[in-house]
Amino acid sequence: GAVVSQHPSWVICKSGTSVKIECRSLDFQATTMFWYRQFPKQSLMLMATSNEGSKATYEQGVEKDKFLINHASLTLSTLTVTSAHPEDSSFYICSARAVLSYSYNEQFFGPGTRLTVL
Amino acid sequence: AQTVTQSQPEMSVQEAETVTLSCTYDTSESDYYLFWYKQPPSRQMILVIRQEAYKQQNATENRFSVNFQKAAKSFSLKISDSQLGDAAMYFCAYRIRAGGTSYGKLTFGQGTILTVHP
Numbered sequence: 441g442a443v444v445s446q447h448p449s450w451v452i453c454k455s456g457t458s459v460k461i462e463c464r465s466l467d468f469q470a471t472t473m474f475w476y477r478q479f480p481k482q483s484l485m486l487m488a489t490s491n492e493g494s495k496a497t498y499e500q501g502v503e504k505d506k507f508l509i510n511h512a513s514l515t516l517s518t519l520t521v522t523s524a525h526p527e528d529s530s531f532y533i534c535s536a537r538a539v540l541s542y543s544y545n546e547q548f549f550g551p552g553t554r555l556t557v558l
Numbered sequence: 559a560q561t562v563t564q565s566q567p568e569m570s571v572q573e574a575e576t577v578t579l580s581c582t583y584d585t586s587e588s589d590y591y592l593f594w595y596k597q598p599p600s601r602q603m604i605l606v607i608r609q610e611a612y613k614q615q616n617a618t619e620n621r622f623s624v625n626f627q628k629a630a631k632s633f634s635l636k637i638s639d640s641q642l643g644d645a646a647m648y649f650c651a652y653r654i655r656a657g658g659t660s661y662g663k664l665t666f667g668q669g670t671i672l673t674v675h676p
Contacts, residue, residue: 472662474662474663474664478601481669481671482668482669483649483666483667483669484603484664486664489662489663531601533601535603535664537662545662546605547664549602549603551600551601551602552602
């Protein structure tokens, strides 16, 4: 149980185009999803927190018009990289928070999406 | 703001031996969680172990155990009987337990690359 999927797993696009990445919780409802960015051999950097039915909360320094996040349902959040440029090339990871108990809500991570912008 | 520091960029261990990964953190909160995550070459984030700050007893999961020193804000991971499959990047992470704007947000350390030699 508690599986999170991401689609696509790998995408290559031309500079100036937009790319959408989907994050789905397959067997649980996720009121909150998180989007991270990771460069090779570096840590995960939180980009934004996505709550179902409300606007995403972006971390300082993250351009909300560049990285559009939509959390349309309890099982789906999408990240759209608009007008992508080579510097947006990175590994994007989502996680979904599951309510497992009164006191503890574990996060489950998706397998990640590798974005390459040419 | 909370910070998590892993001072060992790389560590190596012989198969069947024991290795300890270090982590320190800084927070003004008293109630929080600490985690160790493993990221193998597949880049799927895997939860290794979790520690609640209010618990004095160190968490243990099979071959993985932690040494949690709350006053020193130290949280090290010990891997016993190391196996080839333990080779990965390991991240220490912090999360506040209470609600509010930071609820559910994970703060990661820089990561430690663990190599296991046969």
